[in-house]
Amino acid sequence: MDGFSDNTRKPIFVVAATNFDASFGSNDLDPAVLRRFDYKIKIENPNKEERLDFINKLIEKSKITSLSSEMIESIAIRSNGWNYSDLTKLINEIKKKSIDLSSSNLTQNDNNELLNEIFESFTDGEHKKIKKTDLEHIAYHEAGHALVSYLLGKTPDYVTINSRGNYGGFVFNSYEGKFDFTKDEMLNQICITLAGRASEMAIFNDKGITTGASNDIRMANDLAKNMYNNYGMVEDNLYISDTKNLDKSAKEIISKLLKEEMTRANELITSNLDLLKIIANKLLNSGYITSLDFDNLMKGVA
Numbered sequence: 492m493d494g495f496s497d498n499t500r501k502p503i504f505v506v507a508a509t510n511f512d513a514s515f516g517s518n519d520l521d522p523a524v525l526r527r528f529d530y531k532i533k534i535e536n537p538n539k540e541e542r543l544d545f546i547n548k549l550i551e552k553s554k555i556t557s558l559s560s561e562m563i564e565s566i567a568i569r570s571n572g573w574n575y576s577d578l579t580k581l582i583n584e585i586k587k588k589s590i591d592l593s594s595s596n597l598t599q600n601d602n603n604e605l606l607n608e609i610f611e612s613f614t615d616g617e618h619k620k621i622k623k624t625d626l627e628h629i630a631y632h633e634a635g636h637a638l639v640s641y642l643l644g645k646t647p648d649y650v651t652i653n654s655r656g657n658y659g660g661f662v663f664n665s666y667e668g669k670f671d672f673t674k675d676e677m678l679n680q681i682c683i684t685l686a687g688r689a690s691e692m693a694i695f696n697d698k699g700i701t702t703g704a705s706n707d708i709r710m711a712n713d714l715a716k717n718m719y720n721n722y723g724m725v726e727d728n729l730y731i732s733d734t735k736n737l738d739k740s741a742k743e744i745i746s747k748l749l750k751e752e753m754t755r756a757n758e759l760i761t762s763n764l765d766l767l768k769i770i771a772n773k774l775l776n777s778g779y780i781t782s783l784d785f786d787n788l789m790k791g792v793a
Contacts, residue, residue: 510574536574539667543567545575549582555602562603565781566610568648571667584609607779615655626652626775628691629659632703634770635690636662636683637785639759643679646786650770651779659703660774674724677714681752682759684711689756690767711752715745 505528511519513531525531537545546563570578585606608618621629629652637647645664652660662683672680688704719725720732725744737745760767766789773780773788780788 510576536572537578539567539571539665542570542573542578545578546582549579553582553586555582555585557599557602558606559599559603561781561783562606565649566606568665568667568782569610569614569663571665581610581613584613611651611653611655615658617655619654621654621659625659627771628695628699628701629654629703630771630774631690631694631767632687632701633660633662634767634774635686635688635693635756635760637770637780638690638763638767639686639756640664640683641785641789642759642763643683645679645683646782646789647780648782649779650774650785652774653778674718674722677718677722677724678748678752681711681714681749682756684714685749685753686756686760689753689760692757693760693764693767711749712745715748715752718748719745 507528509520511517513520513525513533543564546567550558550563566581570581588605588609612618633650633652637650640647640662647662648665649663650660651663654660684707685704687707688700691700691704715725716737719728719741720737723729725748728741728744732741769788770780770785773784
Protein backbone atom coordinates (compact mmCIF):
# COMPACT_ATOMS: atom_id res chain seq x y z
CA MET A 492 0.00 0.00 0.00
CA ASP A 493 1.46 3.34 -1.00
CA GLY A 494 1.62 6.61 0.91
CA PHE A 495 3.27 5.46 4.14
CA SER A 496 7.00 5.51 3.48
CA ASP A 497 9.53 6.60 0.87
CA ASN A 498 11.99 3.94 2.00
CA THR A 499 11.44 1.11 -0.47
CA ARG A 500 13.79 -1.11 1.51
CA LYS A 501 11.37 -1.09 4.42
CA PRO A 502 7.93 -0.99 2.85
CA ILE A 503 4.78 -1.11 4.93
CA PHE A 504 2.29 -3.80 4.01
CA VAL A 505 -1.33 -3.32 5.01
CA VAL A 506 -3.67 -6.30 4.88
CA ALA A 507 -7.38 -5.70 5.33
CA ALA A 508 -10.57 -7.75 5.14
CA THR A 509 -14.18 -6.72 4.81
CA ASN A 510 -17.61 -8.17 4.20
CA PHE A 511 -18.54 -5.07 2.19
CA ASP A 512 -18.47 -4.94 -1.59
CA ALA A 513 -14.93 -3.81 -2.39
CA SER A 514 -15.35 -3.61 -6.18
CA PHE A 515 -14.95 -0.27 -7.97
CA GLY A 516 -18.29 1.43 -8.53
CA SER A 517 -19.71 0.07 -5.28
CA ASN A 518 -21.08 2.58 -2.79
CA ASP A 519 -20.12 0.43 0.20
CA LEU A 520 -16.55 1.70 0.57
CA ASP A 521 -14.78 4.96 -0.24
CA PRO A 522 -13.08 4.65 -3.70
CA ALA A 523 -10.16 6.71 -2.36
CA VAL A 524 -9.45 3.96 0.16
CA LEU A 525 -9.84 1.18 -2.41
CA ARG A 526 -7.36 2.83 -4.79
CA ARG A 527 -4.61 2.61 -2.20
CA PHE A 528 -4.67 -1.20 -2.23
CA ASP A 529 -2.62 -2.79 -5.01
CA TYR A 530 -4.27 -6.20 -4.87
CA LYS A 531 -7.77 -7.34 -4.06
CA ILE A 532 -8.75 -10.97 -3.55
CA LYS A 533 -12.43 -11.79 -3.54
CA ILE A 534 -13.37 -14.82 -1.49
CA GLU A 535 -16.70 -16.33 -2.52
CA ASN A 536 -19.24 -17.47 0.05
CA PRO A 537 -18.98 -21.19 0.81
CA ASN A 538 -20.97 -23.69 -1.23
CA LYS A 539 -23.29 -26.28 0.29
CA GLU A 540 -20.59 -28.89 0.93
CA GLU A 541 -18.28 -26.29 2.51
CA ARG A 542 -21.10 -24.95 4.70
CA LEU A 543 -21.99 -28.47 5.83
CA ASP A 544 -18.39 -29.26 6.72
CA PHE A 545 -17.97 -25.96 8.59
CA ILE A 546 -21.23 -26.39 10.55
CA ASN A 547 -20.25 -29.92 11.59
CA LYS A 548 -16.85 -28.69 12.78
CA LEU A 549 -18.45 -25.85 14.77
CA ILE A 550 -20.93 -28.25 16.36
CA GLU A 551 -18.16 -30.68 17.27
CA LYS A 552 -16.01 -27.88 18.71
CA SER A 553 -18.98 -26.57 20.68
CA LYS A 554 -19.69 -30.05 22.04
CA ILE A 555 -23.30 -29.83 20.89
CA THR A 556 -24.71 -33.33 20.67
CA SER A 557 -27.89 -35.10 19.62
CA LEU A 558 -28.47 -33.18 16.41
CA SER A 559 -29.49 -35.29 13.45
CA SER A 560 -27.32 -35.23 10.32
CA GLU A 561 -30.55 -34.68 8.38
CA MET A 562 -31.31 -31.37 10.16
CA ILE A 563 -27.70 -30.20 9.90
CA GLU A 564 -27.74 -30.87 6.15
CA SER A 565 -31.08 -29.07 5.82
CA ILE A 566 -29.54 -25.99 7.45
CA ALA A 567 -26.53 -26.25 5.11
CA ILE A 568 -28.83 -26.33 2.07
CA ARG A 569 -31.00 -23.43 3.23
CA SER A 570 -28.08 -21.20 4.23
CA ASN A 571 -27.06 -20.54 0.63
CA GLY A 572 -25.45 -17.09 0.50
CA TRP A 573 -24.29 -17.20 4.12
CA ASN A 574 -20.63 -16.66 4.92
CA TYR A 575 -18.58 -18.34 7.64
CA SER A 576 -19.25 -15.48 10.03
CA ASP A 577 -23.02 -15.92 9.65
CA LEU A 578 -22.75 -19.65 10.31
CA THR A 579 -20.60 -19.04 13.39
CA LYS A 580 -23.20 -16.63 14.78
CA LEU A 581 -25.88 -19.28 14.26
CA ILE A 582 -24.03 -21.91 16.28
CA ASN A 583 -23.02 -19.37 18.94
CA GLU A 584 -26.68 -18.46 19.35
CA ILE A 585 -27.46 -22.08 20.17
CA LYS A 586 -24.71 -22.05 22.78
CA LYS A 587 -26.16 -18.93 24.36
CA LYS A 588 -29.48 -20.63 24.97
CA SER A 589 -29.84 -21.72 28.55
CA ILE A 590 -30.48 -25.30 27.44
CA ASP A 591 -28.07 -28.19 27.77
CA LEU A 592 -28.39 -29.81 24.36
CA SER A 593 -26.75 -32.96 25.65
CA SER A 594 -29.17 -33.28 28.55
CA SER A 595 -30.91 -36.63 28.85
CA ASN A 596 -34.17 -34.71 29.23
CA LEU A 597 -33.94 -33.49 25.64
CA THR A 598 -34.52 -35.77 22.69
CA GLN A 599 -32.81 -35.44 19.34
CA ASN A 600 -36.09 -34.06 18.00
CA ASP A 601 -36.02 -31.32 20.68
CA ASN A 602 -32.53 -30.33 19.62
CA ASN A 603 -33.48 -30.36 15.94
CA GLU A 604 -36.44 -28.12 16.70
CA LEU A 605 -34.19 -25.69 18.55
CA LEU A 606 -31.66 -25.50 15.71
CA ASN A 607 -34.39 -25.04 13.12
CA GLU A 608 -36.16 -22.38 15.19
CA ILE A 609 -32.97 -20.38 15.68
CA PHE A 610 -32.10 -20.60 11.99
CA GLU A 611 -35.56 -19.46 10.86
CA SER A 612 -35.65 -16.62 13.39
CA PHE A 613 -32.23 -15.51 12.08
CA THR A 614 -33.49 -15.39 8.50
CA ASP A 615 -37.11 -14.24 8.86
CA GLY A 616 -37.85 -13.19 12.43
CA GLU A 617 -39.94 -14.61 15.22
CA HIS A 618 -42.67 -17.20 14.76
CA LYS A 619 -46.12 -15.58 14.47
CA LYS A 620 -49.33 -17.03 15.86
CA ILE A 621 -51.91 -17.78 13.16
CA LYS A 622 -55.59 -18.65 13.58
CA LYS A 623 -56.39 -22.33 13.09
CA THR A 624 -58.61 -21.72 10.05
CA ASP A 625 -55.96 -19.57 8.38
CA LEU A 626 -53.28 -22.12 9.20
CA GLU A 627 -55.28 -24.84 7.46
CA HIS A 628 -55.49 -22.72 4.30
CA ILE A 629 -51.74 -22.08 4.46
CA ALA A 630 -51.00 -25.79 4.97
CA TYR A 631 -52.99 -26.85 1.90
CA HIS A 632 -51.56 -23.99 -0.16
CA GLU A 633 -47.95 -24.97 0.61
CA ALA A 634 -48.79 -28.68 0.32
CA GLY A 635 -49.99 -27.95 -3.22
CA HIS A 636 -46.68 -26.38 -4.19
CA ALA A 637 -44.73 -29.21 -2.56
CA LEU A 638 -46.80 -32.02 -4.07
CA VAL A 639 -46.62 -30.74 -7.64
CA SER A 640 -42.89 -30.10 -7.25
CA TYR A 641 -42.47 -33.71 -6.15
CA LEU A 642 -44.66 -35.08 -8.94
CA LEU A 643 -42.62 -33.12 -11.49
CA GLY A 644 -39.37 -34.62 -10.25
CA LYS A 645 -38.11 -32.12 -7.67
CA THR A 646 -38.44 -33.18 -4.02
CA PRO A 647 -38.81 -29.97 -1.99
CA ASP A 648 -35.77 -29.16 0.13
CA TYR A 649 -37.94 -27.63 2.83
CA VAL A 650 -41.63 -26.85 3.41
CA THR A 651 -42.94 -24.79 6.32
CA ILE A 652 -46.12 -23.19 7.62
CA ASN A 653 -44.34 -21.52 10.53
CA SER A 654 -45.36 -17.96 9.71
CA ARG A 655 -42.72 -15.27 10.01
CA GLY A 656 -42.17 -11.79 8.65
CA ASN A 657 -44.55 -11.12 5.76
CA TYR A 658 -45.20 -14.73 4.75
CA GLY A 659 -47.54 -17.45 5.99
CA GLY A 660 -45.40 -20.33 4.75
CA PHE A 661 -43.18 -21.31 1.84
CA VAL A 662 -41.64 -24.14 -0.13
CA PHE A 663 -37.88 -23.93 -0.62
CA ASN A 664 -36.23 -25.57 -3.60
CA SER A 665 -32.49 -25.10 -3.89
CA TYR A 666 -31.02 -24.51 -7.34
CA GLU A 667 -27.53 -23.73 -6.03
CA GLY A 668 -24.93 -24.34 -8.72
CA LYS A 669 -27.48 -24.43 -11.53
CA PHE A 670 -26.87 -21.78 -14.19
CA ASP A 671 -29.60 -22.29 -16.78
CA PHE A 672 -33.02 -23.91 -17.21
CA THR A 673 -34.65 -25.81 -20.06
CA LYS A 674 -38.03 -24.95 -21.49
CA ASP A 675 -39.60 -27.93 -19.71
CA GLU A 676 -38.06 -26.82 -16.41
CA MET A 677 -39.45 -23.32 -16.88
CA LEU A 678 -42.93 -24.68 -17.59
CA ASN A 679 -42.68 -26.95 -14.57
CA GLN A 680 -41.71 -23.97 -12.43
CA ILE A 681 -44.81 -22.08 -13.57
CA CYS A 682 -46.94 -25.13 -12.82
CA ILE A 683 -45.42 -25.47 -9.33
CA THR A 684 -45.93 -21.77 -8.70
CA LEU A 685 -49.63 -22.02 -9.55
CA ALA A 686 -50.16 -25.24 -7.59
CA GLY A 687 -50.90 -23.40 -4.34
CA ARG A 688 -53.96 -21.81 -5.90
CA ALA A 689 -54.91 -25.16 -7.49
CA SER A 690 -54.79 -26.79 -4.07
CA GLU A 691 -57.00 -24.10 -2.52
CA MET A 692 -59.56 -24.57 -5.28
CA ALA A 693 -59.56 -28.35 -4.87
CA ILE A 694 -60.04 -28.27 -1.08
CA PHE A 695 -61.98 -25.07 -0.39
CA ASN A 696 -63.70 -24.56 -3.77
CA ASP A 697 -63.72 -21.34 -5.77
CA LYS A 698 -65.18 -19.24 -2.95
CA GLY A 699 -62.50 -20.44 -0.56
CA ILE A 700 -59.47 -19.23 -2.49
CA THR A 701 -57.38 -16.64 -0.71
CA THR A 702 -55.16 -13.65 -1.46
CA GLY A 703 -52.19 -15.82 -0.48
CA ALA A 704 -51.65 -16.71 -4.14
CA SER A 705 -51.16 -13.10 -5.26
CA ASN A 706 -47.37 -13.30 -5.20
CA ASP A 707 -47.47 -16.73 -6.88
CA ILE A 708 -49.56 -15.37 -9.73
CA ARG A 709 -47.17 -12.45 -10.17
CA MET A 710 -44.18 -14.80 -10.22
CA ALA A 711 -45.88 -17.10 -12.74
CA ASN A 712 -46.58 -14.10 -14.97
CA ASP A 713 -42.96 -12.97 -14.76
CA LEU A 714 -41.73 -16.46 -15.67
CA ALA A 715 -44.10 -16.68 -18.64
CA LYS A 716 -43.16 -13.20 -19.87
CA ASN A 717 -39.47 -14.04 -19.67
CA MET A 718 -40.02 -17.27 -21.58
CA TYR A 719 -41.72 -15.31 -24.35
CA ASN A 720 -39.81 -12.07 -24.32
CA ASN A 721 -36.27 -12.90 -23.18
CA TYR A 722 -35.63 -16.59 -23.77
CA GLY A 723 -37.32 -17.23 -27.12
CA MET A 724 -39.08 -20.30 -25.69
CA VAL A 725 -42.65 -19.54 -26.78
CA GLU A 726 -43.75 -19.87 -30.41
CA ASP A 727 -40.16 -19.24 -31.56
CA ASN A 728 -40.40 -15.57 -30.68
CA LEU A 729 -36.91 -14.06 -30.85
CA TYR A 730 -37.90 -10.39 -30.73
CA ILE A 731 -37.13 -8.76 -27.38
CA SER A 732 -39.34 -5.87 -26.33
CA ASP A 733 -40.24 -4.06 -23.14
CA THR A 734 -42.31 -6.48 -21.05
CA LYS A 735 -44.32 -3.53 -19.74
CA ASN A 736 -45.56 -2.73 -23.24
CA LEU A 737 -46.39 -6.10 -24.77
CA ASP A 738 -48.82 -6.02 -27.68
CA LYS A 739 -52.19 -7.75 -27.64
CA SER A 740 -51.03 -10.90 -29.42
CA ALA A 741 -48.11 -11.34 -27.00
CA LYS A 742 -50.43 -10.97 -24.02
CA GLU A 743 -52.78 -13.56 -25.50
CA ILE A 744 -49.92 -16.02 -26.02
CA ILE A 745 -48.66 -15.53 -22.46
CA SER A 746 -52.18 -15.81 -21.04
CA LYS A 747 -52.70 -19.07 -22.95
CA LEU A 748 -49.46 -20.48 -21.56
CA LEU A 749 -50.48 -19.56 -17.99
CA LYS A 750 -53.93 -21.11 -18.40
CA GLU A 751 -52.39 -24.33 -19.72
CA GLU A 752 -50.10 -24.59 -16.71
CA MET A 753 -52.97 -23.76 -14.35
CA THR A 754 -54.95 -26.60 -15.92
CA ARG A 755 -51.99 -28.94 -15.51
CA ALA A 756 -51.60 -27.95 -11.86
CA ASN A 757 -55.34 -28.54 -11.26
CA GLU A 758 -55.12 -32.00 -12.85
CA LEU A 759 -52.07 -33.02 -10.81
CA ILE A 760 -53.71 -31.86 -7.59
CA THR A 761 -57.16 -33.39 -8.15
CA SER A 762 -55.69 -36.75 -9.19
CA ASN A 763 -53.51 -36.88 -6.05
CA LEU A 764 -55.80 -35.54 -3.33
CA ASP A 765 -54.84 -38.33 -0.95
CA LEU A 766 -51.17 -37.29 -1.09
CA LEU A 767 -52.13 -33.62 -0.76
CA LYS A 768 -54.04 -34.29 2.46
CA ILE A 769 -51.18 -36.35 3.90
CA ILE A 770 -48.69 -33.53 3.27
CA ALA A 771 -51.04 -30.87 4.68
CA ASN A 772 -51.72 -32.91 7.83
CA LYS A 773 -48.00 -33.46 8.34
CA LEU A 774 -47.45 -29.70 8.12
CA LEU A 775 -50.28 -29.00 10.56
CA ASN A 776 -48.80 -31.48 13.02
CA SER A 777 -45.11 -30.60 12.79
CA GLY A 778 -44.97 -27.13 11.20
CA TYR A 779 -42.34 -28.06 8.63
CA ILE A 780 -41.02 -30.92 6.49
CA THR A 781 -37.40 -31.46 5.46
CA SER A 782 -36.38 -33.09 2.19
CA LEU A 783 -35.71 -36.50 3.74
CA ASP A 784 -38.97 -36.34 5.71
CA PHE A 785 -40.82 -35.56 2.50
CA ASP A 786 -39.29 -38.49 0.63
CA ASN A 787 -40.08 -40.84 3.52
CA LEU A 788 -43.62 -39.49 3.67
CA MET A 789 -44.17 -40.23 -0.01
CA LYS A 790 -42.48 -43.65 0.19
CA GLY A 791 -44.71 -44.56 3.13
CA VAL A 792 -47.76 -43.85 1.01
CA ALA A 793 -46.51 -45.65 -2.11
